[in-house]
Amino acid sequence: MAALLAIPFLVPFFFLITMSIRTEADYRADPVGLPTTFTWDHLTDAWERADLGSGLVNSLITSAVGVVVACLVSMAAAYWFSIHRTRRADRLRWAIVVGYAFPAVIWLIPLFVIAARNGLTNNLIVLGLVYGASNIPFGVYMIHSFYRQVLRSEIMDAAALDGAGTLQTFRWIALPLARPAVAALAALVFVWSFGDLLFAVTFLQDSSKWTIPIAAATLVSRQTITPQGQAAAALVALAPSLVVVLVAQRALVRGFGGGSAD
């Protein structure tokens, strides 16, 4: 039964791969059947036409910056909120977390105007910073929830008794303990930043700075592209995210399930 339900989720990926590696003639002869030929052509063609190579590098840069910013800042803030349980701190945390519900277009456009005025567009690091910042609301929520379960008072009392100050406790206790949650957060922020389209098209007009989603999306909307070409572009664009997700999937599922699944 579970296997049956899994079919709709696996089939698209199956076709994604087969469409990319068959010759056109083979595909036209029997689109739904198994491939009888093999060719790298579509992949290399898509790679060159859309310059997916530099797209990949650009995406990796922005995603990496985003992950680092989001994780470090969220961890630190979440820890601070775990040790300050006042009503004011709660309200501050709420103000941060509710930022998740701000539609990006609303602040992206004025931010773009300000950035353009200061020559900060077409800048991968700046975009990475924006990725990081936009994930802080979610990151703080996620890691704070985790800390609430994991930072038991005995640990904290012991640290205080040993004379540890706030920052020391953070560095030596809270940081290592948060590893599973941060792993999940890092994977999520990476995948979301890597696959983002809206922020990227807003901030990157120079095609040499394009990230993979822009490159692939531009390629597939051209008239002269075959289904194979589209599939090939999709495959190259999706591959890094898929790898990260499969590697981190246990941490991700645990993060969403609040630690009580499985």
Place this chain on the structure above:
Amino acid sequence: MRWGRDRAEPARSALLVGPAVLLVAAILYGPTLYVGFQSFFDWRPNSPSPFVGLDNYLTVLGSDSFQTVMWNQFVLILGLPLWVIVPLMITFLLHKDVKAPGLWRTIYFVPAVLSPALVGILFRALLGSDGVVNAGLRKIGLDWLALGWLTEPHLVKPVIIVLILWAQVGVGVVIFSAALSAVPEELFEAAELDGAGWWTRLTRIAVPSIKDAIWLWVGFQVIAIFLFMFGWVYVLTGGGPGLASTTIDFLVYQEVFRFGFFPTAAAMSMLMVLVLLALFGVPAALVRRRMRGTS
């Protein structure tokens, strides 16, 4: 409760929360307030922008495109029952006697974390007129069903609803599974002994027990409809045909980057905020209750 206090605590601890506050204020709140302010002006970046009061809002509210897009949003929300019921049923089906539930959950979950833009590119390849879906339909003789999934005005929105379902089911299943695992098995066993069928056990026991998780999920989906549609729309249909699949975030983007109409874009942004505040009140209160109530 405070731990780790030393005399320099306020300064040092500000270091921990400072970056978060600064970044969120500078990148999320600041620009939002700025665009809100500009929505009352004839906003021309780098040029004089005279005050126009509510003109921009009136223009937007009266415009065909805005009304069409709001209608589109409403139609998309109609997908909610589907997005709730399917994960619920799958969760309950996997509830008992399934080997390696973790494996299946991972498989359903993967599409959820891939971003809409990339998944959209995948489905654009599959749903095109030459794509696998139509080819398969033609092969089994269902030619009349091989429609323009991404090009027919009446089809684009339902197609998007189904694609969102495909992408999101996994997260729903994970959330509901976690919630369901907290419900004592005895409840279900007793009901089964009393002769309650699968459907009864689902609707009378499972659903009420995980009501909070269901509401949380509903909240996520409503947010997603207003916040996370851009990738889908840009890649699958470009908003078309015409405006049939344009969502509000896509509309605002186009208003600025295709037409250069900053004032109306600003007004649209603020209207978006209002709609979300209205819709969002309930889920937000629930999330807050969860956050506070679980200590």
